[in-house]
Amino acid sequence: MLKLHQITLRDEVFVSDREVVRSIVERTGFFRPDEVGIAVELVDERLSRGATSGYHFVFVEVGNAVAGYACYGPIACTSASYDLYWIAVDPRFQRQGIGRLLNEAVESRVAAGGGERIYVDTSGRPQYAPTRAFYEHGGFRCEARLADFYAAGDDRMIYVKAVGR
Amino acid sequence: MLKLHQITLRDEVFVSDREVVRSIVERTGFFRPDEVGIAVELVDERLSRGATSGYHFVFVEVGNAVAGYACYGPIACTSASYDLYWIAVDPRFQRQGIGRLLNEAVESRVAAGGGERIYVDTSGRPQYAPTRAFYEHGGFRCEARLADFYAAGDDRMIYVKAVGR
Numbered sequence: 001m002l003k004l005h006q007i008t009l010r011d012e013v014f015v016s017d018r019e020v021v022r023s024i025v026e027r028t029g030f031f032r033p034d035e036v037g038i039a040v041e042l043v044d045e046r047l048s049r050g051a052t053s054g055y056h057f058v059f060v061e062v063g064n065a066v067a068g069y070a071c072y073g074p075i076a077c078t079s080a081s082y083d084l085y086w087i088a089v090d091p092r093f094q095r096q097g098i099g100r101l102l103n104e105a106v107e108s109r110v111a112a113g114g115g116e117r118i119y120v121d122t123s124g125r126p127q128y129a130p131t132r133a134f135y136e137h138g139g140f141r142c143e144a145r146l147a148d149f150y151a152a153g154d155d156r157m158i159y160v161k162a163v164g165r
Numbered sequence: 166m167l168k169l170h171q172i173t174l175r176d177e178v179f180v181s182d183r184e185v186v187r188s189i190v191e192r193t194g195f196f197r198p199d200e201v202g203i204a205v206e207l208v209d210e211r212l213s214r215g216a217t218s219g220y221h222f223v224f225v226e227v228g229n230a231v232a233g234y235a236c237y238g239p240i241a242c243t244s245a246s247y248d249l250y251w252i253a254v255d256p257r258f259q260r261q262g263i264g265r266l267l268n269e270a271v272e273s274r275v276a277a278g279g280g281e282r283i284y285v286d287t288s289g290r291p292q293y294a295p296t297r298a299f300y301e302h303g304g305f306r307c308e309a310r311l312a313d314f315y316a317a318g319d320d321r322m323i324y325v326k327a328v329g330r
Contacts, residue, residue, distance in 0.1 A: 032242075034241075034242065035242060038241060038242065075314075076199075076203060077197075077199065077200060077203065077315065078314060078315050078316065079315065079316035079317070079319075080316070081313075081314055081315070116313075117313065117314070119311075119314075143309075143311055143312070144308075144309030144310070144311060144323065145309070146284075146308055146309060146323065146325065147308070148246075148281075148282065149240075149243060149246055149282070149284075150242065150243050150244065150246070151243065151244035151245070152244070152281075154244075158309065158311065160311065
């Protein structure tokens, strides 16, 4: 485990985070090129429109390196529901509790903002079993499954966690 | 019922549709101001970014008037899933089959574009019973229900229809 004094949480988003996010998301080896593009687009939206973009970020820094990040935000037309859009940990920093730290950081920020629920989507395919386990260990439960949503045989699993209670 | 020769379907979006959409959505009496704003934002996105916005429209014109419209589009990171974002009929033209016509127009366009499924969301609240009945009569079935998604006691109902089969 990392020593706590090495770790910093950062909410401010810098232009340099475009490449930070691209690099982390690419190097996980877990996302298709179009998905990597969308991850970077969320940073662009945040940089150009600020908090009104609806995209909030939290970065975990270990020393001078960004070890991982999460992107979340309130869902339009809801009173207290948030989406966790993205969570990714640099492969060099995986298995060190960074994902759990990000999950907890998002939850505390959502609660502080008056949010009551966090939703996160993932795939029902076998290779996403570790992702689903990560969310389940982080307090999420699967509330719905949409068959063939992503593609034939690739279901969308909608997880939810109640916060601030 | 309207005579068929009075009815035209239009896919092109004009700047004037900003006010057309605002007027129709407002006068249904069914949407909150923030929801009306989002309906107009979708038109803006389409006008500024074209088809790459991902927002497609179909308008039903009766003579020189727009009687109703639908907004739909492909869902990012899916192979063949579409969202029906909005469907609204001018109160002056309701109960004349315009909603059904829009529903069928969206379905044929999605099928022609290679889409296999259309999703539409609505609320589980009692006052949305006519909306749910409209979708159910239009071939949608409720695949998932997310408790308290919109607000406490206001569930999100996710409907889906298979197309192009």
